[in-house]
Amino acid sequence: MSSSEFPSFLSPRLGPRSEPESAEDPAVMRPTPISLDVQLPPTIISPSFTPVTVPSTPVPIPVISTPQPSESLPDILPEVECVVRARIPTTSGSEIFLHLYKNNMDDKEHLAIVFGNKIRSKSLDRVREGETEMDRMIRGAYVGRLYPGRQTSAEDNISPEENVVKDAATLVRIHSECYTGETAWSARCDCGEQLDEAARLMSKENHGVVVYLRQEGRGIGLGEKLKAYNLQDLGADTVTANLLLRHPADARSYSLATAILLDLGLTEIRLLTNNPDKIAAVEGKHREIKVRERVPMVPIAWRNHSGGIRSKEVEGYLKTKVRSLVNYQRLSLC
Secondary structure: OOHHHOOOOOOOOOOOOOOOOOOOOOOOOOOOHHHHOOOOOOOOOOOOOOOOOOOOOOOOEEOOOOOOOOOOOOOOOOOEEEEEEEEEEOOOOOEEEEEEEEEOOOOOOEEEEEEOOOOOOHHHHOOOOOOOHHHHHHOOOOOOOOOOOOOOOOOOOOOOOOOOOOOOOEEEEEEEOOHHHHOOOOOOOOHHHHHHHHHHHHHHHOOEEEEEEOOHHHHOOHHHHHHHHHHHHOOOOHHHHHHHOOOOOOOOOOHHHHHHHHHOOOOEEEEEOOOOHHHHHHHOOOOOOEEEEEEOOOOHHHOOOOOOOOOHHHHHHHHHHHHHHHHHOOOOOO
16 A cells, blocks of 8 residues: 555655666655754664665664663653443455543543554553443443344454464654644644554564554644744754744553553564653553664655655754754654
């Protein structure tokens, strides 16, 4: 399945791939260490991407050693509970199971987008006092598929072959909410494009999880994020705009994602990210999760494709993230 099969409302539709006739073609946007004003380390942008015969399939990078966890990570993970799970047939033809979580840290509804039916939530499957079989089916704590007239949540219509979980570590994307990039067609960031790419890769395997955290604008909320956009139009970059609004450069937390992954029974994962520092944050202070591989998320416009998001705003956004990551190793490169 190609990225072009996703509906237009998910993100701007990607055009067909075409090879440039010359590496000097000015129409081809290709970032280089010169254009980024920094020397990019190989851990951020690997020179050995997937061969051109397999477009949009990133090369995984084995995680040999994990960075030391930050002292700012919580000693105790948040308590999470999956409230409801439902099957979602998607416009691309694949199926997902949307899990809605509540927690003891905030009142937001965080989500786990699960591809395939082999990954289950412990808190959802737990028997609750006084509930009926119909109650369990309505909240999604059933095995197999629902159908008219079904009477029990324990019925299993899955063949033994279909219920076998792959040996490989599960592909996981920790994705922070971005209303402007995912819904309002914003060309200020590539968040919608990255969410589409995560879905494409997981649909290919019919296995994977996108943990969708409701922390808009690097944790500052949509209203403050829009103020930051106005500051960017006045000349500030992404980081400076947040600081001028008296917010941290990045206020996001990933402890909820760690807790959700544990609830889904995922202790060994392949993490879809460009930021090596995100590995330690997701693994947790006591390394409850093990990241086996880091799978890069390279913008489509950086791969010599004719598609992808192209604007002066997204160029500045990506440039700021790369420079910040190189200089400070603190900010997440989505």
